[in-house]
Amino acid sequence: MSGRARAMQVEETSNLPxxxxxxxxxxxxDALRKMHLIRRFEEGAEECYMRGLIHGTMHLxxxxxxxxxxICMPLVNEDQITSTHRGHGxxxxxxxxxxxxxxxxxxxxxxxxxxxxxxxHIADVSTGNLGANGIVGGGLPIAVGAxxxxxxxxxxxxxxCFFGDGANNEGAFHEALNMAAIWKLPVxxxxxxNGYGMSTSTERSTAVANVADRAAAYSMPGVIVDGNVLSxxxxxxxxxxxxxxxGDGPTLIECKTYRYRGHSKSDRNRYRTKDEIDDWMTNRxxxxxxxxxxxxxGIATSDELEAIxxxxxxxxxxxxxxxxxxxxxxxxxxxxxxxTFEA
Amino acid sequence: MNAPVREISYSxxxxxxxxxxxxxxxxxxxxxxxxxxxxxxxxxxxxxIDRFGPDRVMDTPISELGGAGVAVGAAVTGLRPIFxxxxxxxxxxxxxxxxxxxxxMRYMLGGAVSVxxxxxxxxxxxxxxxxxxxxxxxAWLGHVPGLKVIQPATPHDVKGMLLAAVADPDPVMIxxxxxxxxxxGPVPExxxxxxxNKAEVRREGRDVSIVAxxxxxxxxxxxxxxxxxEGVSAEVIDLRSIRPIDRETVVASVKKTSRLICxxxxxxxxxxxxxxxxxxxxxxxxxxxxxxILRLGGSxxxxxxxxxxxxxxxxxxxxIVDAARGLVRGVR
Ligand SMILES: Cc1ncc(C[n+]2csc(CCOP(=O)(O)OP(=O)(O)O)c2C)c(N)n1
Ligand SMILES: [Mg+2]
Numbered sequence: 001m002s003g004r005a006r007a008m009q010v011e012e013t014s015n016l017p018x019x020x021x022x023x024x025x026x027x028x029x030d031a032l033r034k035m036h037l038i039r040r041f042e043e044g045a046e047e048c049y050m051r052g053l054i055h056g057t058m059h060l061x062x063x064x065x066x067x068x069x070x071i072c073m074p075l076v077n078e079d080q081i082t083s084t085h086r087g088h089g090x091x092x093x094x095x096x097x098x099x100x101x102x103x104x105x106x107x108x109x110x111x112x113x114x115x116x117x118x119x120x121h122i123a124d125v126s127t128g129n130l131g132a133n134g135i136v137g138g139g140l141p142i143a144v145g146a147x148x149x150x151x152x153x154x155x156x157x158x159x160x161c162f163f164g165d166g167a168n169n170e171g172a173f174h175e176a177l178n179m180a181a182i183w184k185l186p187v188x189x190x191x192x193x194n195g196y197g198m199s200t201s202t203e204r205s206t207a208v209a210n211v212a213d214r215a216a217a218y219s220m221p222g223v224i225v226d227g228n229v230l231s232x233x234x235x236x237x238x239x240x241x242x243x244x245x246x247g248d249g250p251t252l253i254e255c256k257t258y259r260y261r262g263h264s265k266s267d268r269n270r271y272r273t274k275d276e277i278d279d280w281m282t283n284r285x286x287x288x289x290x291x292x293x294x295x296x297x298g299i300a301t302s303d304e305l306e307a308i309x310x311x312x313x314x315x316x317x318x319x320x321x322x323x324x325x326x327x328x329x330x331x332x333x334x335x336x337x338x339x340t341f342e343a
Numbered sequence: 344m345n346a347p348v349r350e351i352s353y354s355x356x357x358x359x360x361x362x363x364x365x366x367x368x369x370x371x372x373x374x375x376x377x378x379x380x381x382x383x384x385x386x387x388x389x390x391x392i393d394r395f396g397p398d399r400v401m402d403t404p405i406s407e408l409g410g411a412g413v414a415v416g417a418a419v420t421g422l423r424p425i426f427x428x429x430x431x432x433x434x435x436x437x438x439x440x441x442x443x444x445x446x447x448m449r450y451m452l453g454g455a456v457s458v459x460x461x462x463x464x465x466x467x468x469x470x471x472x473x474x475x476x477x478x479x480x481x482a483w484l485g486h487v488p489g490l491k492v493i494q495p496a497t498p499h500d501v502k503g504m505l506l507a508a509v510a511d512p513d514p515v516m517i518x519x520x521x522x523x524x525x526x527x528g529p530v531p532e533x534x535x536x537x538x539x540n541k542a543e544v545r546r547e548g549r550d551v552s553i554v555a556x557x558x559x560x561x562x563x564x565x566x567x568x569x570x571x572x573e574g575v576s577a578e579v580i581d582l583r584s585i586r587p588i589d590r591e592t593v594v595a596s597v598k599k600t601s602r603l604i605c606x607x608x609x610x611x612x613x614x615x616x617x618x619x620x621x622x623x624x625x626x627x628x629x630x631x632x633x634x635x636i637l638r639l640g641g642s643x644x645x646x647x648x649x650x651x652x653x654x655x656x657x658x659x660x661x662x663i664v665d666a667a668r669g670l671v672r673g674v675r
Pocket of ligand 1: 059085086134135136137163164165166167168194196197198263376405407429433436
């Protein structure tokens, strides 16, 4: 029975939140599965880091899964995204295989970037992910460029540009939004506002109360959603995608959310309180909230939810194993891919 | 007269220098991303915010171009900002203000103003931070007249050179290798300065001059130790400043040893070593050379993430040893 059909028995369809009207049961459960996959992937990566299997640093998006997933729900494989340093969720939500992500983190040849990029440059071009970025705001103009291609070549693709609240104070943000607007490009700017750029709160960094308020300066809709409610995010994304595909130009969506972990592996969390973190974790967790709705609307049973978690865990374990046994790159390949052809 | 000397780390030495400068002069302020309660990405500013407050230890938004420009404007008009880039790679976002404004303002205005600005750049590879957080870009800025560009290699030098930089009327760019931050060394208490235009001979030798910058000074010293065991006497020069370059010290050394190797982490081609080599080729030391000049620099690639590839991308001790041995024994 489809989600639509089953939910209908519970309530008038029109009263249900957006996704329960829009998507089939299978799609709804797949979204949950991916949200779990994102979280378990990051927990797994964190464990591997602690055990010294992964070097460098990483930025975890635990607590922000609904934003990545909700935005990607209306997208098709050919649509493209640009991602950020906190980009594991985007990568998985857009359809990447966690095996190859783990392999990348382990620096192996089977990783998405052949071991050259690591967490901060994770990408899967085959599912439309043009890459995470080590430069805050670096992806914004690139997304506009990708949207220019889509428009010129009439590919029908839309481009989603993920960025953090911190990035909205880079010049690149303002320049990118302006160009997207004057050229009416099919791009959706998605600000994942988790309240802080590293240690600096948006109150201290940003002159407007909401990043979405800045949309007005570039004549595009600015939409604010609870980024921890999957349906709200997906609905805003859906509208923005339709607008972009119609040729009506860009939208700025601001997902209000929160990161549970420190900024990176070297954060003393001095700039926020434990109470604040606890409150978000206990009362506003995106996965818990989504699961509660699935149960409430009779879309899944708790046994079914448990089964999803179990299968996710298996996928994670298999991914880590794959990464471990994969080969290291050869040292003489150091200069591979600096150029397309030998310079 | 002689201040007590203790062992402190490179990052503590920087912090101490900034505190001394701020204590001595109200006009000195710190600017940068997350340098306040966070203490800086590498904990260099640490708890200075508790001592000097948020008005003098200013967190900027993530706005490198604007932030650098504000620092330039403040410097021209009477403050003495010390501006921290979170990673030297982000200088790329601020190049306009550094290169077109800070470096040239005094000149363009016929000497009517000066720009007493200090910028700090955590640089270099070795932390697994991959291609956009590991570069050694000092040669970029070394190419710009109007800037002074230094690469202190020890806790002692970074403190003294930072204090000299704050006192200097012109913009001084300090490249700090991230792997040096935890390195400890003897540092005198209190105020002292180290000149911004003088190289330092770290180890005297007869057979070959190794001119190194930043972390490569330490690798060169390690290599010199190994070479000594093989009967090769290497002189190690810590260049300390790449603009200006202390020609005199390098030329004198090469005249003595007749052989030159330049070791630096920045990409080899068009880097610091190219300048040193050309300088020697143009100098009276040229006639003393018994062997071609060698450069050991970073590979012609971005810095890769994989740790083994990352190591392979920059000069390591065995390579320096091999190069010096080859040069001295005449096998290349
Ligand atoms: C141009 C640039 N400046 C600074 C940094 C260092 N940095 C990395 S992430 C980050 C905070 C970004 O905050 P935000 O955009 O809100 O994203 P979040 O980390 O909260 O997901 C900073 C300052 C960087 N990577 N690039
Ligand atoms: Mg943020």
